[in-house]
Amino acid sequence: MQPQGQLPILTFTSTYTGLSRVLVNDVRVGEAFDPKQPPKQLPPQFKAIWDTGATNSVITQKVIDQCGLKPTGMTVVHTAQGTTTTETFLVCILLPNKVVLPEVRVSKLPIRGADVLIGMDIISQGDFAVTNKDGKTVFSFRMPSMECIDFVKQSQHPTPVISAKVSRNDPCPCGSGKKYKRCCLAAKPS
Numbered sequence: 001m002q003p004q005g006q007l008p009i010l011t012f013t014s015t016y017t018g019l020s021r022v023l024v025n026d027v028r029v030g031e032a033f034d035p036k037q038p039p040k041q042l043p044p045q046f047k048a049i050w051d052t053g054a055t056n057s058v059i060t061q062k063v064i065d066q067c068g069l070k071p072t073g074m075t076v077v078h079t080a081q082g083t084t085t086t087e088t089f090l091v092c093i094l095l096p097n098k099v100v101l102p103e104v105r106v107s108k109l110p111i112r113g114a115d116v117l118i119g120m121d122i123i124s125q126g127d128f129a130v131t132n133k134d135g136k137t138v139f140s141f142r143m144p145s146m147e148c149i150d151f152v153k154q155s156q157h158p159t160p161v162i163s164a165k166v167s168r169n170d171p172c173p174c175g176s177g178k179k180y181k182r183c184c185l186a187a188k189p190s
Contacts, residue, residue, distance in 0.1 A: 010126075012097035013140040020137040023050040023130065027116055028094035029063050032103040043067060043094065046115040050139070052128075054119035057106045059089065063115050064108060067091070077107050084109075093122070099143065101125075 030043025
């Protein structure tokens with residue numbers, strides 16, 4: 001059970017069969033709704049591309065037509081092809097594993113290879129991680145953000161493989177020059 005006033009932790013992971021150069025998964029898009037009164041019917045499903053280079057999320061005309069969406073305004077967008085003015089829409093986006101964003105302001109633009117582009121307006125609401133191990137890509141997302149992942153900091157304090165008993169006051173086996181108790185022993189999770 002979740003403590004009162006604390007946001008629920010929403011997560012999903014997408015695993016690709018090989019190394020992926022594009023992060024794509026299925027999402028559902030529909031009219032924005034009040035989270036206290038979710039829609040009775042699931043909105044249509046579309047292919048989405050995740051793009052950390054995009055400031056905001058985007059939908060195509062196909063999504064607008066299938067969902068019967070009405071424009072809420074206009075905005076200026078900057079793309080690789082230049083600057084343009086386009087319509088905006090207020091939508092709900094349902095990510096995998098029931099991660100729901102009930103009100104997202106999106107723009108209308110063509111997207112190659114998908115119907116939805118997930119931009120930094122959504123990505124920045126949580127923790128976004130991509131790993132490539134054993135010949136496959138794994139992409140994971142969590143909202144709200146819960147930690148700062150810092151690979152440089154993690155690599156500066158590797159957990160040493162200790163073959164002999166090391167005293168707290170001995171030099172640390174990692175080679176930092178510090179005492180073991182002030183280096184890798186202090187960095188160990190309790």
